Amino acid sequence: MIPSLPDSKLLTRGRALYVSLFFLFLLMPLSVVAVFAFNNSLFPTPPWKGFTLDWFIANTGDRTGLFFDSALLTSIWVSCKVAFWVTVLSVSLGIGNAFLLERAQFRGKGLLTTLMLVPLVIPGVILGISILAFASQIANYAYDAWGLELEWLRPGLPLVVAGQFSYIVTIATLTIAARLKRFDESLEEAALNLGATRFAILRTITLPYLKPSIIGSAAVAFLLSFENFNTTLMLVGSDNPLTVLMYGRMREGASPVLNAVSLLLMAVSSIAVGMMYLRKPKQA
Amino acid sequence: MNTLTPKRLTLYLLLAPAILWLLLLIILPHVGMGMISFRERIGPGEFAGSLKQYRTFFEEPLYWNTFVRTAVMSLIATIMALVMAFPVAWTIAKVAKGRLKALMLAATLLPFWASELVRTLGWLILLRGSGVIPQFLAFIGVTDQPVELLYHDATILVGLIYSSLLFMLVPLINALETLDDSLIEAAYDLGGNRLNILRKIIIPHAAPGIAAGSIMVFMLTLGNYLTPVVLGGKSSMWFTEQIYTQFITRFNWEQGAAFAFLLLGLSSVLVWLGLKITGQRFADAMRRT
Structure with a gap:
């Protein structure tokens, strides 16, 4: 079982064989693609x-x-644009949320904390559908009541950004909050004693400390957005991001x-x- | 009464975007969808409250069967992913050391960072009639002709398990790494056999990881769309596909919204049950993954 306990040869070899087969299974689909x-x-x-x-x-x-392949290249560019906005929005809000969770005290904090986790347990398809329905209802209402055509509430890239952002921000929040939790607040107190303003402390001490988690969550946000399919498929308009285009081509053969x-x-x-x-x- | 001190102002400035996010992108869309699901179209642009959509779900065997089938297959995929991942998680956490361990961890992460589309494409190339595995089987003489391995339930399961292994492995490895080896040694010295040690020490210790992994995998499988549709083809009968069809293809929002709520309900109930059985809190389980 563990190296310090005696194991029969059969067991050790059996396990090695199983683990090798497992990794073969894991890497085979990617290898054939390559x-x-x-x-x-x-x-x-x-x-x-x-x-x-x-x-x-x-x-x-x-x-x-x-x-x-201009269609493919265009779709890669579309995905990059979407991922850029999702990253900027998720990380910005993630930083704010991290301070809210780790530093602030207010009524209803427990409820807010739970609510922030909820997007992770909603299936991506449903997240997309609900946002689509909500946005369309508002757009329809605006059109009927005031004759306004709110193009950005119709299926298209702004909605794709909103849909992906709605759950990726939770991941950014958790990553940044985890690092902020380990921050030694006496550093801020020392700076405050030495006459630094709150803003100067944030800029020169707290944010630099958070930087690795900010960069890390930005990379994760970008990748998750770039690779998202479920939510994107529901909200997409005429501009196809890469995953949606690949899906279409895969179905054609x-x-x-x-x-x-x-x-x-x-x-x-x-x-x-x-x-x-x-x-x-x-x-x- | 309440003067706006700088501290309160900061709090409000931080709260406002968070509340806007949750309200506009999570709460209101779901409330709106709930309202859509409880209405019925009685004329052009005219609606009345009704339970028709939910009645249709129970009366139409196709929908009901798809729902049950999705749930059962997700459950099977979850259990199989757990059984397959456990020995590997054990090896990574307890047996492998140094560079081998790092390499194994990297190999588990790699498929996850490749997009779902890439993984599915890989299975397509491997399993379709003219693909790698059928041709190989025909070549070594297991089958006379290359056989079509796509569009079976087993194919869907393979794809689903494959996509979910990482979410099972990571919490399992985390849980097993915190288990002190000396506990196992002590049990062994005291005469416990392997099965006893596994049942009385390892599994209870890993329970939070098992629960977190299983919940995550179950949710992801239930909500998966791409894998069943591509690998299962027309026979996939996956519930998310029904939701998509109603909403996007048939433009029957009322029915689609009802289906979405049923799936959300099923997912929530099973997650809640999973947490209840293992005595965990939602927030803790989520942070583990």
């Missing part, structure tokens, strides 16, 4: 027909590589260009995650 991005065939299926970079750089009749863009996604997120983990030892 491998078939380089297969010289029109379909991402075996047999292997030789190595090619066509699915990245070709621009011929039947093959359009990732870097020439996959082409290896999807493998190419997937590989790109995996590379970007492993770099981002790798950087987050590499940062950690330095802080400690």
Whole structure:
């Protein structure tokens, strides 16, 4: 069981075998996605027909590589824009919420704390649907009552941002609040004694202390937004973010260009995650 | 009476955006959806309060079956994810050391950071009739012809378990790492066998992690849309698909809202039950994951 207890050979080997199979299971789907991005065939299926970079750089009749596929590139740009706004909004509100949870005392704090966790337990589809229905009702009302056409309340990118923000902000809040909890408040008191203003303390002591959690939650928010599908699908208008576009293409029958863009996604997120983990030892 | 001191002003400035977020994006949309679900369209732009949508749900076997099926399959996926993940979590938390441990942790995180779309695409390439596994099976002679492995219930389960393993592994590893090895050694010295140790020491200690992981996995599976639809095809019969169809395809908001509420209700009840059985608080369980 644990290394200090005697285990029979059979048990040790059995466990090693099981764990290896488990990781094979875990990594197999990602590996085939990566491998078939380089297969010289029109379909991402075996047999292997030789190595090619066509699915990245070709621009011929039947093959359009990732870097020439304007619909794909546009959708990546759309996803970036959405993720940018979701990140900025979630992290800003997350910082405020962290102070609210860790520093402030007010009536109804317990209720507010619980409410802030609720978005995590609502299925993404329902989160999206409810926001869609609510926004449409307001837009319809504004149109009927005052003849106003509120375009941003119709399915489209502003609603996608709102839908993703509605739960990603909870994750940002929890991350930043966890770090603020460990902050030694005597540092602020010392600064206050030495005549610093509240604002100067926030700017020169508290926020720099929170910086790793702010950067970390920004990276997580960006990735979560970029990869979100459930909520996005419900709120999307005519501009497709990458995940929605990929879904549409997958239903039509996959082409290896999807493998190419997937590989790109995996590379970007492993770099981002790798950087987050590499940062950690330095802080400690 | 209440003078606005700078401290109070700060409090209000922090409270206002938080309340706006919860009110405009969470509470009001759900209240609005609840109201939509309790009405019936009686003419163009005319509605009346009614329970028709919920009645339809109970009277139409298709909807009811899809609902039960989604719940049962999610439950199976949760249990299987727990059983599959436990030995691995144990190995990572207790057996592996140093670089191997870091590598294993990274390998568990990797599929999670790849988008759900990428993971599903991977399974599509592996399992479809012309895909890797059917061709391999035909090649080594297990089957005469490559067989279609997509569009089965088992396929949906594989995809669901795959997507949820991380959410099971992380809380399990966290819970097992806090278990003191000397407790196991002591039990062993006192003559406990493996099964006893597992049942009386390890599982009780890991219970909060097991509960947190299972709740998270169950919720995510229940609310999953992409995996059942893509891997299950037309036969997937997943409840979120019904919600999508009613809302987006048929534009029947009343029915869709009722379905959404039923799913939300099911999810909440089972989460609540899970917490109740293991005696945990919601906030603690959420922070664990």
